Amino acid sequence: xxxxxxxxxxxxxxxxxxxxxxxxxxxxxxxxxxxxxxxxxxxxxxxxxxxxxxxxxxxxxxxxxxxxxxxxxxxxxxxxxxxxxxxxxxxxxxxxxxxxxxxxxxxxxxxxxxxxxxxxxxxxxxxxxxxxxxxxxxxxxxxxxxxxxxxxxxxxxxxxxxxxxxx
Numbered sequence: 001x002x003x004x005x006x007x008x009x010x011x012x013x014x015x016x017x018x019x020x021x022x023x024x025x026x027x028x029x030x031x032x033x034x035x036x037x038x039x040x041x042x043x044x045x046x047x048x049x050x051x052x053x054x055x056x057x058x059x060x061x062x063x064x065x066x067x068x069x070x071x072x073x074x075x076x077x078x079x080x081x082x083x084x085x086x087x088x089x090x091x092x093x094x095x096x097x098x099x100x101x102x103x104x105x106x107x108x109x110x111x112x113x114x115x116x117x118x119x120x121x122x123x124x125x126x127x128x129x130x131x132x133x134x135x136x137x138x139x140x141x142x143x144x145x146x147x148x149x150x151x152x153x154x155x156x157x158x159x160x161x162x163x164x165x166x167x
Contacts, residue, residue: 035061035082036112039145042164044088049165054081054100054148056158062147067113072124075105078150081157086143093167094134096146100160103151106132113145120144138166 040055056079064073098106105124111117123132138144146164148157 035080035114036084036145039082039084042083042085042146044086046164049163051163052083052161054158054160054162056081056156062107062113062149068109068117068119069107070119070122072105072107072122075103075122075124075151076107076147076149077152078104078154079156079158080147080149081160082148083146084143085146087138087140090140091138091166092136094138095131095165096134097129097131097163098148098157098160099129099162100148101150101154101157102126102128103154104128104130104157104160105149106130106162107147107149108132108134109145109147110142111145112143113147117145 035057038057040052042050042052058079060077060079062080062082063069063076067076069076096106096108098104103126105122107113107122108120109117110120113119120136121132121134123130146162148160148162150157
């Protein structure tokens with residue numbers, strides 16, 4: 001009887017160890033990608049101008065350590081608000097204007113930022129309003145991620161809103 005109880009305890013301990021190991025491997029080698037599947041979706045051909053109040057997460061999933069951040073990486077220190085957009089047509093003259101917290105930034109990625117997505121453009125400042133004007137084209141069928149984030153203080157770009165438009 002004692003041997004069965006010891007085997008059961010060892011099995012539970014081993015199971016916890018294996019699950020912890022899998023979580024560590026996932027974070028180190030695959031990256032913290034929980035933010036991309038849960039990003040808020042912007043319609044492929046939204047009515048313009050597209051206006052949205054920010055919806056923020058409760059964790060700091062996107063950082064300068066796990067994404068291409070350019071020189072604005074210090075502004076990836078808060079609980080970000082993430083949107084995804086896969087346009088149905090190609091566009092030029094895209095602008096994203098944010099109003100909300102000070103010490104914040106707008107980042108645009110082609111692909112998920114924590115899974116190797118390329119930084120397309122960004123703007124950061126201590127002002128409460130800023131506009132990212134994308135140079136170049138936005139391509140049909142490419143999935144883009146728009147990230148609103150902050151310097152470590154304030155902790156979140158919420159409450160805030162953005163306007164999304166193009167020529």
